[in-house]
Amino acid sequence: MRLRISILLLFITCRTLAQNQPMVYEDKTYLPEIKTVQFYNTKKEGSFPLIPLNSGEQVMLSFDDLSGQSKILNYTLEHCDAQWNSSRLSPIEYLQGFTEDRLMEYRYSAGTRQKYIHYELTLPNQNLSPRLAGNYLLKVYQNGDQSKPVLTRRLYVVGSKVSITAQMVPSGNVSQRATNQKINFSLEYAGLNVQNPYTDIRTLIMQNARPETGIWNTRPANIRSTQLIYNDILTNDFPGRNEFRHFDTRSLKLNSERIGHIYRDTANTVILLPDPKRDQPDYVFQYDNDGKFFIINQDGRDGRTDGDYAHMYFTLLANKTAFDGSAYIVGQFNNYRLDEQSKLKYDGSLMRFYTDLYLKQGVYDYGYVWVDAKTKTPDDTVLEGNHFETENDYQILVYFRAPGARWEELVGYRVLNTAR
Known part of the structure:
Protein backbone atom coordinates (compact mmCIF):
# COMPACT_ATOMS: atom_id res chain seq x y z
CA MET A 1 0.00 0.00 0.00
CA ARG A 2 2.83 2.38 0.92
CA LEU A 3 4.61 1.51 -2.34
CA ARG A 4 1.52 2.38 -4.40
CA ILE A 5 1.15 5.69 -2.53
CA SER A 6 4.85 6.47 -3.12
CA ILE A 7 4.54 5.77 -6.85
CA LEU A 8 1.43 7.96 -7.04
CA LEU A 9 3.19 10.80 -5.21
CA LEU A 10 6.21 10.46 -7.52
CA PHE A 11 3.96 10.65 -10.60
CA ILE A 12 2.16 13.73 -9.21
CA THR A 13 5.52 15.39 -8.43
CA CYS A 14 6.87 14.71 -11.95
CA ARG A 15 3.65 16.00 -13.48
CA THR A 16 3.77 19.19 -11.36
CA LEU A 17 7.39 19.81 -12.31
CA ALA A 18 6.50 19.28 -15.98
CA GLN A 19 3.64 21.77 -15.78
CA TYR A 40 3.37 15.73 -40.50
CA ASN A 41 1.82 16.89 -43.78
CA THR A 42 -1.30 14.78 -44.36
CA LYS A 43 -0.24 14.00 -47.95
CA LYS A 44 2.33 11.57 -46.55
CA GLU A 45 2.65 10.12 -43.05
CA GLY A 46 5.93 11.00 -41.39
CA SER A 47 6.69 13.82 -43.84
CA PHE A 48 8.22 17.20 -42.98
CA PRO A 49 5.58 19.43 -41.28
CA LEU A 50 5.44 22.03 -44.04
CA ILE A 51 2.49 23.38 -46.03
CA PRO A 52 2.30 25.99 -48.80
CA LEU A 53 0.37 29.10 -47.73
CA ASN A 54 -3.31 29.07 -48.81
CA SER A 55 -2.82 25.78 -50.68
CA GLY A 56 -5.48 23.65 -48.99
CA GLU A 57 -2.81 21.26 -47.69
CA GLN A 58 -2.92 20.37 -43.99
CA VAL A 59 -0.72 19.03 -41.24
CA MET A 60 -1.82 16.39 -38.75
CA LEU A 61 -0.94 16.38 -35.05
CA SER A 62 -1.66 13.22 -33.07
CA PHE A 63 -0.65 11.97 -29.62
CA ASP A 64 -1.72 9.66 -26.80
CA ASP A 65 -2.52 10.54 -23.19
CA LEU A 66 -1.69 7.57 -20.97
CA SER A 67 -3.17 9.12 -17.83
CA GLY A 68 -6.60 7.76 -18.79
CA GLN A 69 -8.27 11.05 -17.89
CA SER A 70 -9.64 13.41 -20.52
CA LYS A 71 -8.28 16.96 -20.42
CA ILE A 72 -9.51 20.33 -21.61
CA LEU A 73 -6.87 21.09 -24.23
CA ASN A 74 -6.49 24.30 -26.22
CA TYR A 75 -4.12 25.17 -29.03
CA THR A 76 -2.83 28.17 -30.93
CA LEU A 77 -0.05 29.19 -33.34
CA GLU A 93 -1.86 39.94 -37.86
CA TYR A 94 -0.84 36.34 -38.63
CA LEU A 95 -3.98 34.25 -37.89
CA GLN A 96 -7.32 33.96 -39.63
CA GLY A 97 -10.38 32.96 -37.62
CA PHE A 98 -9.94 32.58 -33.87
CA SER A 109 -8.11 2.97 -26.85
CA ALA A 110 -9.78 -0.41 -27.37
CA GLY A 111 -8.50 -3.91 -26.49
CA THR A 112 -5.09 -2.77 -25.22
CA ARG A 113 -3.25 -3.55 -22.01
CA GLN A 114 -2.22 0.08 -21.77
CA LYS A 115 -5.28 2.34 -21.70
CA TYR A 116 -4.96 5.76 -23.32
CA ILE A 117 -6.82 8.56 -25.06
CA HIS A 118 -5.80 9.32 -28.63
CA TYR A 119 -6.00 12.96 -29.75
CA GLU A 120 -5.87 14.35 -33.29
CA LEU A 121 -5.78 17.86 -34.79
CA THR A 122 -5.58 19.05 -38.41
CA LEU A 123 -4.36 22.50 -39.42
CA PRO A 124 -5.31 24.81 -41.05
CA ASN A 125 -9.00 24.33 -40.20
CA GLN A 126 -12.15 26.43 -40.36
CA ASN A 127 -11.49 27.89 -36.91
CA LEU A 128 -7.79 28.72 -37.13
CA SER A 129 -5.34 29.11 -40.00
CA PRO A 130 -2.12 31.05 -40.71
CA ARG A 131 -2.34 34.32 -42.65
CA LEU A 132 1.39 34.85 -43.30
CA ALA A 133 4.22 32.64 -44.53
CA GLY A 134 6.93 31.78 -42.03
CA ASN A 135 7.79 29.63 -39.03
CA TYR A 136 4.98 28.87 -36.58
CA LEU A 137 5.08 27.28 -33.17
CA LEU A 138 2.05 25.08 -32.49
CA LYS A 139 1.21 25.19 -28.78
CA VAL A 140 -1.09 22.75 -26.99
CA TYR A 141 -1.90 23.60 -23.39
CA GLN A 142 -4.43 22.88 -20.65
CA ASN A 143 -7.53 24.85 -19.64
CA GLY A 144 -6.74 27.80 -21.90
CA ASP A 145 -3.61 28.56 -19.84
CA GLN A 146 -0.37 28.75 -21.84
CA SER A 147 1.61 28.46 -18.60
CA LYS A 148 0.44 24.81 -18.50
CA PRO A 149 1.97 23.47 -21.72
CA VAL A 150 1.30 19.94 -22.97
CA LEU A 151 3.44 19.98 -26.12
CA THR A 152 4.93 22.28 -28.75
CA ARG A 153 5.72 21.52 -32.38
CA ARG A 154 7.38 23.50 -35.18
CA LEU A 155 5.28 24.19 -38.28
CA TYR A 156 6.63 25.60 -41.56
CA VAL A 157 4.33 27.63 -43.84
CA VAL A 158 5.97 28.52 -47.15
CA GLY A 159 4.98 31.21 -49.61
CA SER A 160 6.85 29.94 -52.66
CA LYS A 161 8.54 33.00 -54.13
CA VAL A 162 12.00 31.61 -55.01
CA SER A 163 13.14 28.59 -56.98
CA ILE A 164 15.92 26.38 -55.65
CA THR A 165 18.38 24.20 -57.56
CA ALA A 166 20.56 21.86 -55.52
CA ALA A 178 34.96 9.04 -47.85
CA THR A 179 32.66 10.37 -45.13
CA ASN A 180 31.09 13.72 -46.08
CA GLN A 181 28.30 14.95 -48.35
CA LYS A 182 28.61 18.51 -49.64
CA ILE A 183 25.52 20.42 -50.81
CA ASN A 184 25.76 23.15 -53.45
CA PHE A 185 22.65 25.14 -54.35
CA SER A 186 21.42 28.32 -55.99
CA LEU A 187 18.36 30.57 -55.58
CA GLU A 188 16.41 32.51 -58.18
CA TYR A 189 14.67 35.41 -56.41
CA ALA A 190 13.25 37.50 -59.27
CA GLY A 191 9.85 37.54 -57.55
CA LEU A 192 11.16 39.32 -54.45
CA ASN A 193 11.92 42.97 -53.73
CA VAL A 194 15.46 42.41 -52.49
CA GLN A 195 17.55 45.47 -51.72
CA ASN A 196 20.58 43.71 -50.22
CA PRO A 197 20.85 39.94 -50.81
CA TYR A 198 23.57 39.72 -48.14
CA THR A 199 21.17 40.84 -45.38
CA ASP A 200 17.63 40.29 -46.69
CA ILE A 201 17.93 36.55 -47.46
CA ARG A 202 19.28 33.69 -45.38
CA THR A 203 19.06 29.95 -45.90
CA LEU A 204 19.07 26.95 -43.59
CA ILE A 205 20.00 23.39 -44.59
CA MET A 206 19.11 20.46 -42.31
CA GLN A 207 19.93 16.78 -42.66
CA ASN A 208 16.89 14.51 -42.19
CA ALA A 209 14.93 17.39 -40.62
CA ARG A 210 17.20 17.40 -37.56
CA PRO A 211 17.62 20.99 -36.28
CA GLU A 212 20.92 20.16 -34.55
CA THR A 213 22.46 19.42 -37.98
CA GLY A 214 21.40 22.78 -39.44
CA ILE A 215 23.89 24.99 -41.29
CA TRP A 216 23.08 28.66 -41.96
CA ASN A 217 23.99 30.38 -45.22
CA THR A 218 23.92 34.18 -45.02
CA ARG A 219 26.37 35.16 -47.76
CA PRO A 220 26.30 33.62 -51.25
CA ALA A 221 29.60 32.82 -52.94
CA ASN A 222 28.44 34.54 -56.15
CA ILE A 223 25.58 36.75 -57.36
CA ARG A 224 24.41 36.71 -60.98
CA SER A 225 21.58 39.14 -61.61
CA THR A 226 18.73 37.72 -59.47
CA GLN A 227 20.50 34.43 -58.79
CA LEU A 228 22.37 33.65 -55.58
CA ILE A 229 24.93 30.84 -55.80
CA TYR A 230 26.10 28.96 -52.71
CA ASN A 231 29.03 26.77 -53.70
CA ASP A 232 31.88 27.89 -51.47
CA ILE A 233 34.33 25.02 -51.06
CA LEU A 234 34.21 25.15 -47.25
CA THR A 235 30.46 25.44 -46.62
CA ASN A 236 27.55 22.98 -46.36
CA ASP A 237 29.86 19.99 -45.87
CA PHE A 238 27.87 17.46 -43.81
CA PRO A 239 29.01 14.18 -42.26
CA GLY A 240 27.13 11.49 -44.19
CA ARG A 241 26.63 9.50 -40.98
CA ASN A 242 25.12 6.00 -41.33
CA GLU A 243 21.76 4.46 -42.06
CA PHE A 244 19.55 4.30 -38.99
CA ARG A 245 19.03 1.11 -37.01
CA HIS A 246 15.44 -0.09 -36.79
CA PHE A 247 13.03 -2.48 -35.14
CA ASP A 248 9.54 -3.71 -36.03
CA THR A 249 6.77 -4.30 -33.48
CA ARG A 250 3.81 -4.21 -35.86
CA SER A 251 2.87 -7.55 -34.30
CA LEU A 252 3.45 -8.60 -30.70
CA LYS A 253 2.52 -12.22 -31.50
CA LEU A 254 5.74 -13.17 -33.28
CA ASN A 255 9.41 -12.21 -33.34
CA SER A 256 10.35 -10.06 -36.31
CA GLU A 257 13.83 -8.89 -37.35
CA ARG A 258 15.89 -7.56 -34.41
CA ILE A 259 13.41 -8.95 -31.84
CA GLY A 260 14.90 -11.45 -29.35
CA HIS A 261 11.91 -12.19 -27.08
CA ILE A 262 8.37 -10.94 -26.51
CA TYR A 263 6.68 -11.39 -23.14
CA ARG A 264 2.96 -10.66 -22.79
CA ASP A 265 1.55 -10.53 -19.28
CA THR A 266 -0.02 -7.59 -17.44
CA ALA A 267 2.26 -5.49 -19.65
CA ASN A 268 4.09 -6.11 -22.92
CA THR A 269 7.87 -6.53 -22.81
CA VAL A 270 10.11 -6.76 -25.87
CA ILE A 271 13.80 -7.68 -25.65
CA LEU A 272 15.77 -6.49 -28.69
CA LEU A 273 18.91 -8.24 -29.88
CA PRO A 274 22.13 -6.50 -28.75
CA ASP A 275 23.30 -3.62 -30.95
CA PRO A 276 26.98 -3.75 -31.95
CA LYS A 277 29.17 -0.72 -32.52
CA ARG A 278 29.10 0.21 -36.25
CA ASP A 279 32.18 2.41 -36.76
CA GLN A 280 33.48 0.25 -39.61
CA PRO A 281 35.41 1.72 -42.57
CA ASP A 282 33.21 0.03 -45.19
CA TYR A 283 29.64 1.13 -45.88
CA VAL A 284 26.90 -1.51 -45.68
CA PHE A 285 23.56 -0.65 -47.27
CA GLN A 286 20.52 -0.96 -45.05
CA TYR A 287 17.08 0.39 -45.88
CA ASP A 288 15.86 2.93 -43.34
CA ASN A 289 13.29 5.71 -42.93
CA ASP A 290 15.75 8.51 -42.19
CA GLY A 291 15.04 8.44 -38.47
CA LYS A 292 11.23 8.38 -38.64
CA PHE A 293 8.72 6.12 -36.95
CA PHE A 294 5.30 4.84 -38.04
CA ILE A 295 2.46 3.56 -35.85
CA ILE A 296 1.11 0.27 -37.27
CA ASN A 297 -0.70 -2.65 -35.63
CA GLN A 298 -1.03 -5.74 -37.82
CA ASP A 299 -2.91 -7.53 -35.03
CA GLY A 300 -5.76 -5.00 -35.11
CA ARG A 301 -7.70 -2.67 -37.39
CA ASP A 302 -6.48 0.81 -36.48
CA GLY A 303 -3.10 1.29 -34.84
CA ARG A 304 -4.09 4.73 -33.61
CA THR A 305 -6.50 3.28 -31.01
CA ASP A 306 -5.82 -0.47 -30.85
CA GLY A 307 -2.02 -0.30 -31.03
CA ASP A 308 -0.59 -1.33 -27.66
CA TYR A 309 2.45 -0.14 -25.75
CA ALA A 310 5.47 -2.23 -24.79
CA HIS A 311 8.59 -1.88 -22.65
CA MET A 312 11.39 -1.99 -25.22
CA TYR A 313 14.77 -3.12 -23.87
CA PHE A 314 17.84 -1.93 -25.82
CA THR A 315 21.40 -3.18 -25.29
CA LEU A 316 24.47 -1.49 -26.79
CA LEU A 317 27.87 -3.19 -27.10
CA ALA A 318 29.98 -0.04 -27.36
CA ASN A 319 33.43 -1.30 -26.28
CA LYS A 320 33.41 1.66 -23.90
CA THR A 321 32.64 2.23 -20.22
CA ALA A 322 30.75 4.83 -18.21
CA PHE A 323 34.15 6.37 -17.34
CA ASP A 324 34.72 7.09 -21.04
CA GLY A 325 31.43 8.89 -21.54
CA SER A 326 27.68 8.48 -21.94
CA ALA A 327 25.51 6.87 -24.63
CA TYR A 328 22.09 8.14 -25.70
CA ILE A 329 19.42 6.63 -27.94
CA VAL A 330 17.76 9.06 -30.36
CA GLY A 331 15.30 9.21 -33.24
CA GLN A 332 12.30 11.17 -34.38
CA PHE A 333 10.31 9.34 -31.69
CA ASN A 334 12.07 11.44 -28.98
CA ASN A 335 13.00 14.47 -31.13
CA TYR A 336 16.70 13.47 -30.95
CA ARG A 337 16.82 14.87 -27.42
CA LEU A 338 19.80 14.10 -25.18
CA ASP A 339 18.25 13.96 -21.72
CA GLU A 340 17.81 11.58 -18.80
CA GLN A 341 15.05 9.67 -20.65
CA SER A 342 17.30 8.94 -23.63
CA LYS A 343 20.47 8.24 -21.63
CA LEU A 344 21.56 4.60 -21.35
CA LYS A 345 22.68 3.02 -18.09
CA TYR A 346 25.92 1.04 -17.88
CA ASP A 347 26.22 -2.53 -16.58
CA GLY A 348 29.83 -3.05 -15.55
CA SER A 349 29.45 -6.81 -15.01
CA LEU A 350 28.30 -7.35 -18.59
CA MET A 351 30.24 -4.39 -20.03
CA ARG A 352 27.30 -3.02 -21.96
CA PHE A 353 24.90 -0.06 -21.99
CA TYR A 354 21.16 -0.62 -21.74
CA THR A 355 17.83 1.19 -21.41
CA ASP A 356 14.06 0.63 -21.34
CA LEU A 357 11.69 2.78 -23.40
CA TYR A 358 7.89 2.61 -23.35
CA LEU A 359 6.83 2.75 -27.01
CA LYS A 360 3.72 2.10 -29.07
CA TYR A 366 16.90 4.92 -34.05
CA GLY A 367 20.59 5.53 -33.51
CA TYR A 368 23.12 6.10 -30.73
CA VAL A 369 24.92 9.33 -29.79
CA TRP A 370 28.12 9.29 -27.75
CA VAL A 371 29.06 12.14 -25.38
CA ASP A 372 32.72 11.95 -24.43
CA ALA A 373 33.45 12.42 -20.72
CA LYS A 374 36.29 14.86 -21.43
CA THR A 375 35.01 16.98 -24.32
CA LYS A 376 31.27 16.80 -23.43
CA GLU A 391 21.11 7.93 -48.10
CA ASN A 392 19.91 11.21 -46.56
CA ASP A 393 17.28 13.88 -47.08
CA TYR A 394 18.38 17.53 -46.96
CA GLN A 395 15.78 20.22 -46.29
CA ILE A 396 16.65 23.64 -47.75
CA LEU A 397 14.63 26.55 -46.32
CA VAL A 398 14.92 30.12 -47.62
CA TYR A 399 13.92 33.07 -45.40
CA PHE A 400 13.35 36.69 -46.49
CA ARG A 401 12.75 39.89 -44.55
CA ALA A 402 11.27 42.54 -46.81
CA PRO A 403 12.59 46.11 -46.43
CA GLY A 404 10.81 47.69 -43.47
CA ALA A 405 8.97 44.47 -42.52
CA ARG A 406 8.52 43.46 -38.89
CA TRP A 407 8.60 39.73 -39.60
CA GLU A 408 10.52 37.15 -41.60
CA GLU A 409 8.86 34.99 -44.27
CA LEU A 410 9.64 31.48 -45.45
CA VAL A 411 9.77 32.01 -49.22
CA GLY A 412 11.31 28.79 -50.53
CA TYR A 413 11.66 25.11 -49.76
CA ARG A 414 13.38 22.19 -51.44
CA VAL A 415 14.17 18.66 -50.31
CA LEU A 416 17.23 16.98 -51.82
CA ASN A 417 17.67 13.22 -51.54
CA THR A 418 21.20 11.95 -52.01
CA ALA A 419 20.07 8.74 -53.70
CA ARG A 420 17.89 10.42 -56.32
Missing part, protein backbone atom coordinates in the same frame (compact mmCIF):
# COMPACT_ATOMS: atom_id res chain seq x y z
CA ASN A 20 5.98 24.35 -14.25
CA GLN A 21 8.37 24.09 -17.19
CA PRO A 22 8.54 27.24 -19.32
CA MET A 23 7.32 26.82 -22.89
CA VAL A 24 10.22 26.69 -25.38
CA TYR A 25 10.26 27.30 -29.13
CA GLU A 26 11.15 23.77 -30.17
CA ASP A 27 9.60 20.32 -30.49
CA LYS A 28 9.00 19.28 -26.91
CA THR A 29 6.59 17.24 -24.77
CA TYR A 30 6.04 18.65 -21.29
CA LEU A 31 3.96 15.97 -19.54
CA PRO A 32 5.27 12.41 -18.89
CA GLU A 33 1.90 10.83 -19.74
CA ILE A 34 1.90 12.28 -23.29
CA LYS A 35 3.38 9.76 -25.71
CA THR A 36 3.74 9.01 -29.43
CA VAL A 37 3.52 12.57 -30.77
CA GLN A 38 3.36 12.70 -34.58
CA PHE A 39 3.25 15.84 -36.71
CA GLU A 78 2.66 31.79 -32.83
CA HIS A 79 4.62 33.35 -35.70
CA CYS A 80 8.42 33.15 -35.32
CA ASP A 81 11.50 34.32 -37.17
CA ALA A 82 13.95 32.02 -38.95
CA GLN A 83 15.78 31.19 -35.70
CA TRP A 84 12.60 30.46 -33.76
CA ASN A 85 12.34 33.67 -31.77
CA SER A 86 8.87 35.19 -31.43
CA SER A 87 8.08 37.70 -34.17
CA ARG A 88 6.20 39.69 -31.50
CA LEU A 89 3.23 40.24 -33.78
CA SER A 90 -0.36 40.40 -32.65
CA PRO A 91 -2.17 37.09 -33.38
CA ILE A 92 -4.68 39.11 -35.43
CA THR A 99 -6.66 33.24 -32.07
CA GLU A 100 -7.01 29.96 -30.15
CA ASP A 101 -9.30 26.94 -30.26
CA ARG A 102 -10.15 23.83 -28.29
CA LEU A 103 -8.87 20.40 -29.32
CA MET A 104 -12.08 18.38 -29.62
CA GLU A 105 -11.19 15.22 -31.57
CA TYR A 106 -10.22 12.31 -29.33
CA ARG A 107 -10.97 8.59 -28.96
CA TYR A 108 -10.36 5.98 -26.27
CA GLN A 167 22.97 18.95 -55.89
CA MET A 168 25.28 16.81 -53.79
CA VAL A 169 28.98 16.92 -54.73
CA PRO A 170 32.18 15.40 -53.25
CA SER A 171 33.59 17.17 -50.23
CA GLY A 172 36.05 19.97 -50.94
CA ASN A 173 38.25 18.48 -48.23
CA VAL A 174 39.97 15.49 -49.84
CA SER A 175 40.52 13.80 -46.46
CA GLN A 176 36.73 13.80 -45.86
CA ARG A 177 35.51 12.55 -49.23
CA GLN A 361 3.54 -0.65 -31.69
CA GLY A 362 5.04 0.24 -35.04
CA VAL A 363 8.23 0.56 -37.08
CA TYR A 364 10.97 2.71 -35.55
CA ASP A 365 14.32 4.09 -36.70
CA THR A 377 30.61 16.99 -27.18
CA PRO A 378 27.79 14.86 -28.69
CA ASP A 379 28.88 12.75 -31.67
CA ASP A 380 26.68 10.24 -33.50
CA THR A 381 29.49 8.95 -35.74
CA VAL A 382 31.58 7.41 -32.92
CA LEU A 383 29.14 4.52 -32.42
CA GLU A 384 27.36 4.54 -35.78
CA GLY A 385 30.05 5.24 -38.38
CA ASN A 386 30.30 7.86 -41.12
CA HIS A 387 29.98 7.27 -44.89
CA PHE A 388 29.40 9.47 -47.94
CA GLU A 389 27.24 6.69 -49.50
CA THR A 390 24.56 7.04 -46.79
